[in-house]
Amino acid sequence: MDDDRFKGRFLGVLGGMGPMAGAAFMTRLIALTPGECDQQHVPVILWSDPRVPDRPAGHAGQGVDPLPWMQNGVNHLVQAGAQAIVIPCNTAHLWYEPLAAESGVPILHIVQAVIDDLRRQGVDRGHVGVMGTATTLKSGLYQRALEAQGYECITPAGVRLEQCCADSIHLVKTNCLDQAYAPAAEVVTELRRRGADAVVLGCTELPLAIPHARRAGLGIAMTDSIDALALAALEWYRHSEE
Amino acid sequence: MDDDRFKGRFLGVLGGMGPMAGAAFMTRLIALTPGECDQQHVPVILWSDPRVPDRPAGHAGQGVDPLPWMQNGVNHLVQAGAQAIVIPCNTAHLWYEPLAAESGVPILHIVQAVIDDLRRQGVDRGHVGVMGTATTLKSGLYQRALEAQGYECITPAGVRLEQCCADSIHLVKTNCLDQAYAPAAEVVTELRRRGADAVVLGCTELPLAIPHARRAGLGIAMTDSIDALALAALEWYRHSEE
Structure with missing residues (x-):
């Protein structure tokens, strides 16, 4: 599991918000990568948990707080080896500061x-x-x-x-x-x-x-x-x- | 990290072979899911490591063996919580038996x-x-x-x-x-x-x-x-x- 061969700069994607946006991010990341073969593409781990509570309702204080769900996803990505994280959901960036403060790896701001x-x-x-x-x-x-x-x-x-x-x-x-x-x-x-x-x-x-x-x-x-x-x-x- | 709220039936996707096929799998999984809101979709972890050595060359004994790379991906998916695995790459299924024997969770055969x-x-x-x-x-x-x-x-x-x-x-x-x-x-x-x-x-x-x-x-x-x-x-x- 800790074999050095497999190490690399993995990008972590906190998806699921919504799920199609996370999948579209993957598609565009690959389409925008110049390359002639699979091996030139960016290694990625996508955490797509669409059960994260509704962001607008959470932000308005009218629903379950989505932050712990997002932190759970970030933790899983970092534990799996992500060295930087992106979140293909604009509204989720209302929680950027608490997520970035605890992530331990950079989160690229949308x-x-x-x-x-x-x-x-x-x-x-x-x-x-x-x-x-x-x-x-x-x-x-x-x-x-x-x-x-x-x-x-x-x-x-x-x-x-x-x-x-x-x-x-x-x-x-x-x-x-x-x-x-x-x-x-x-x-x-x-x-x-x-x-x-x-x-x-x-x-x-x-x-x-x-x-x-x-x-x-x-x-x-x-x-x-x-x-x-x-x-x-x-x-x-x-x-x-x- | 082990908060019960976050548990669920995660599907693990061993992608990256090629990367666009893995992204297309995500897109089609979501498009084929009936549902009115994010929360009805399947939770997924996608492991997209496009560095897995070329499968045809590996199978012909003319290149690096891709099996340890695929096993590494399966291990990461299971460790992150995947309860079943799919591999959106047909050629990779030439290694289905050794992967399935060690995965500990079902691998749905393409x-x-x-x-x-x-x-x-x-x-x-x-x-x-x-x-x-x-x-x-x-x-x-x-x-x-x-x-x-x-x-x-x-x-x-x-x-x-x-x-x-x-x-x-x-x-x-x-x-x-x-x-x-x-x-x-x-x-x-x-x-x-x-x-x-x-x-x-x-x-x-x-x-x-x-x-x-x-x-x-x-x-x-x-x-x-x-x-x-x-x-x-x-x-x-x-x-x-x-």
């Missing part, structure tokens, strides 16, 4: 990954539209970080747009990916009309609602929190030492 | 999952075309099990069809999914012409080469070793006791 991806796309200032769960948006998770780094934020304020975000996320969670596109695209279009130079898909269900092939048609730079996190993980893997 | 899926589709006898790596086909892994259960097998014999299978699998492994379709479809068409009543996509890269949306156009029943294994895992989850 919001910083998104901001790095904006810069990678040449968007280094201006107005950024942020989409996500109502909980993520109300918490200011993205807005604080974006404003601290020189951006101005536009959120999908208003009952209709908030409902569109929520509907799209719910449709992805119920495996209705085709139907999830229209409400998400409506929000992107409205954020663009309000002056956004780029849009952040700040919930890991949203990149599944607006698949890559349909993005160019929306006519605005878009950063996808799944791809951004996968690119951050690949950077970590390239630059870390065993 | 070939039996495929045969169960053929029956689920109403194909309970007749000629079955089998596609896969040259190593899987030459080993008779599928042919023995299919013939023992009353089917007759047709393999893509001949230099051209063997090359088409190999090309398609290689294109998937190098993330060229669009180009992987044509050679795989050519083999399906030829197997049908030779009298197959159904075709087994007996390499976990092949379902990615022939995506679901294009299957009806090929005019023959098709069973996909990723979906079949995901359905077997869902059966295990539904019927097992904690």
Whole structure:
């Protein structure tokens, strides 16, 4: 079990929130890895426990606290050999500080990954539209970080747009990916009309609602929190030492 | 860590062979799970170590033995709490017996999952075309099990069809999914012409080469070793006791 041959820089993925976002992270991590054979890919352990209590309800104090569940997952990943961790769930990052304080290994922050991806796309200032769960948006998770780094934020304020975000996320969670596109695209279009130079898909269900092939048609730079996190993980893997 | 709240029937997935097949297994497991919310999905631990030495070379005695790497993955999965294991790689099943003998938990066999899926589709006898790596086909892994259960097998014999299978699998492994379709479809068409009543996509890269949306156009029943294994895992989850 402790044979040196098997050691390596394993990435730990705390998935399950929701399960499809964790699987999509795996798919994109692999698709974004340059390589000609299996052996060039990043070793990964995915802990996908979809029983983690609902994050928005927990954050509102109206449900079971999800933090111990997430800590349990992080502990299992570290014990199994993960040397860095990613969490492909934006709302879960509301518990980033207590998770990172106890993990013992770095947790790559999804919001910083998104901001790095904006810069990678040449968007280094201006107005950024942020989409996500109502909980993520109300918490200011993205807005604080974006404003601290020189951006101005536009959120999908208003009952209709908030409902569109929520509907799209719910449709992805119920495996209705085709139907999830229209409400998400409506929000992107409205954020663009309000002056956004780029849009952040700040919930890991949203990149599944607006698949890559349909993005160019929306006519605005878009950063996808799944791809951004996968690119951050690949950077970590390239630059870390065993 | 041993808090009872967190216990549950975890499925262990020995992935990484190749990495995209493991991710595709996760995606299909989730897509095939009926449910309205995250919490109804199967808890999964995926061990994706793409560094496992090449299976065809290892089986031919021309490369490093992959078995200790697979055993290492199985050990990690069991130690992390997996109560049953699936291996979304057909060729890896050439080492099924030594893996199953030491795992301590059931390993759901991909070939039996495929045969169960053929029956689920109403194909309970007749000629079955089998596609896969040259190593899987030459080993008779599928042919023995299919013939023992009353089917007759047709393999893509001949230099051209063997090359088409190999090309398609290689294109998937190098993330060229669009180009992987044509050679795989050519083999399906030829197997049908030779009298197959159904075709087994007996390499976990092949379902990615022939995506679901294009299957009806090929005019023959098709069973996909990723979906079949995901359905077997869902059966295990539904019927097992904690």
